[in-house]
Amino acid sequence: MKHKGTFLVIIMLFSITRFCIGSGKNAEHKASIIIPNVALLSLQYENSSGVELCGISPSSAGNTIKLEADSEVSVWLNYSSICHKNQKRKVTATVEGKIPEGVVLKLKAEDSVGNGNGELGKTNGTVVLGQRPADVISGIGSCYTGKGAHNGHLLSYQVELDETRFHQNTKNKGASVNVVYTLTDDN
Template sequence: MFDAEVVILGMKLKASILALVIFAFISFGYAQENTASQKINVSVPEVALLGLVSETQTDVNLNAIAPDEAGSEVKITRQTKGSVWVNYSSVLSKSAKKRKVIAMVQGEIPEGVVLKVEASEYSGSGKGRLGKSTGVVTLSNQPSDVIVDIGSCFTGTGVNNGHCLTYNMEQDISSDNFALLSQAQKSVNVVYTLTDYN
C-alpha cells in the first residue's frame, strides 16, 4: 500500500514537473515574440493617353472621280476598310465617372461634300471598361462623340487593338450645296481627344 502511494505520488510529481516545463517553454516563446509594422503608401496616377496608329501611315486619301458619260454625277470614292486604329489608356480620377473620344476638323472641308467617320467596336488585347462606338459621325469644326463610355482601361498597343477608323466622303445631296462643289484639293486634320464627360 505504501509502495503504491509512493508510485502515485512520484507520477503526480513527474506530471507536475512536466507541466511546469511546458508552461516555461510557452512563456519563453511568448516572451521572445516581437512585432514591427511598416507604412506603405500606394499611389495610382490619373491617366488619359490617346494615340492613332497604322501599319503604314495615318494619312487618309479620299477622292472624287469624274464621270465618263455626259449627264452623270461625280462619283465619290469611299474608304470602306480602315487602317488607322485608336489606342488609349485611361485611369479615372475620383470625380470622373466616364470618358469619351471626341473628333473635330481643323481646316476647311470642300463645299459640296460631307466627311464622315466611324469607329469600330473595340477589339484587341486590352482590359477594363473599354469604350463603345457611336456609329457613323459627320465631322465638322465642332466636337463630335466618336467613342463613349470609357472607364479605367487600356486597349493594347498598335494595330488590331482599340477601335479601327473608317472614313467616308459623300456628296451633300441637296441641290443648293451641290451647286457649291468646285475643283479643289484640300487637306484637313481630324483631331481626336480623350476627355472626361462634362
C-alpha cells in the same frame, strides 16, 4: 549543500524566465499605393497615316461626279485610361481645316478588339465630322485597349456629296484637313 541546492533552483528559475518571456517585439511601417488618373491616346497605322478620298470624273458628259463611298485605311485608336469609379471618358474628333462646300466627312469607329481589358468604350457608330467635337467613342472607364494595329478601335472614313451645295460652289477644289482625336472626361 542545502544552500547550494537552493542557489541552483534560483539560477534555473532565473534562466527559464530569461528565455521564456520577452519574445515577440514588433515594428511596423506603412506601405501606400496611389494609382493616379491617366488618359493616354494614340493612333496606330498599318501603312500611311494619310487618308485620300478622291472624286471620280464622270465618263460621260452630263453625269455626276462620284466620290469613293468609304475608305478603310487601317487606322487604329489605342488608349489607356485610369479614372475614378463613377467617372467616364469619351473620344471626340474635330476637323482642323476647311472641308469643301457640299462634302460631308463621316467617321465610323468599330468596337474595340484585341488585347484590351477593362471598361472599354462603346462606339457611337457613324458620326459626321466638323469643326465642333463629335463624340466617337463613349463610356470609357478604367481600361486599356492593347498597343498597336489590330488593337483598339478600327476607324474608317466616308465621304458623302450634297450635290446641290457642291455644284453651287464653283470654287471647290482639293482640300486637306486634319482630324484631331481627344480623350476627355465625359461630363
